[in-house]
Amino acid sequence: MTAFASPPAFLAALAALPQPDEAARTAAIARQDSLTKPRGSLGRLEDIAIFMAGWQGHARPRLDRVSGIIFAGNHGVVARGVSAFSAAVTAQMVANFERGGGAANALCAAAGIDLAIVPIDLDRPTADFTLAPAMSEEECLAALNIGAAAVPKGIDLLILGEMGIGNSTVAAALCAASFDGAAADWVGPGTGVDASGIARKGEAVDAGLALHRGSLTTPFEILRRLGGRELAAIAGALVAARLRGVPVMLDGFICCSAVAPLAAICPDIVAHCLAGHRSTEPGHTRLLDALGLDPLLSLGMRLGEGSGAATATMLVRAALTAHDGMATFAEAGVSEA
């Protein structure tokens, strides 16, 4: 079944997002306060358990089925010299993921995450957004729906990642169009371009904003004109997960940039999301602040692929194992004062 029948249907979904189960959250808070430790002493591990309880609707949430998805797409803006790598690397990395050889494969294995790879029309890059809208309405809607359809039923947590040479420039354009700030505030080294490469990225973002100014009026139009297929798919997956009450672990700057156009009109869009980490890509800190997210890890990572999200999932495992496995004061006969 198609999740979003039309662009207005997608926007309507954003206007009617479900909220967490308050009774399950309250029960999880009570359980945390009954466990054999000073109240609050497990810090954010307690917050994670309570967050997961709210979205799963259980006082003792689980992490039996965790799905990771890497969406991949190619970008016309690469022709402007904005990446240190060629567009061919996107498909080569997809083949590498399919053989199990990427960082994401290794980190998902370590964290107990089932990883799926979803390449979207890699042989049909989006249009260069400095010259035309990146996608037609049909293409952008199809990518949103591919994202929604890729979310498996019955999962406990969804991990989102991306692969697409040039997409750190696309991410910067999405952020600049969605929030305040100049292009220069959102561009950075990506795969490792030098200062002149960063300047080219800023010029591309400025040119895109100038071309599409006046038309960037809805989240759909921002995604369609400046985004990419893998980023629209991330947005579609994130909204589909929310509609089903599935919590989401976000990755770095590029993954989070897919949420920027939605957050601009719907500040509550990340209520079901954890930010896995803070990437060293400079725009990520600004973006996390704009989204109101406090990342779990800060490890100097700047890879994408869901690698930071997968690593942070190990903390969710730790949080839920403590929440479920610890004894209460009453069970252990430990005095509460």
Ligand SMILES: Cc1cc2ncn([C@H]3O[C@H](COP(=O)(O)O)[C@@H](O)[C@H]3O)c2cc1C
């Ligand atoms: C081998 C390789 C593996 C990657 N895995 C993720 N990315 C990351 O780098 C790209 C974004 O950076 P830029 O905008 O500078 O191209 C995306 O594909 C992102 O996922 C990779 C990049 C490379 C080269």
Ligand SMILES: O=C(O)c1cccnc1
């Ligand atoms: O933070 C990210 O998502 C990122 C940064 C650099 C390159 N690829 C991804």
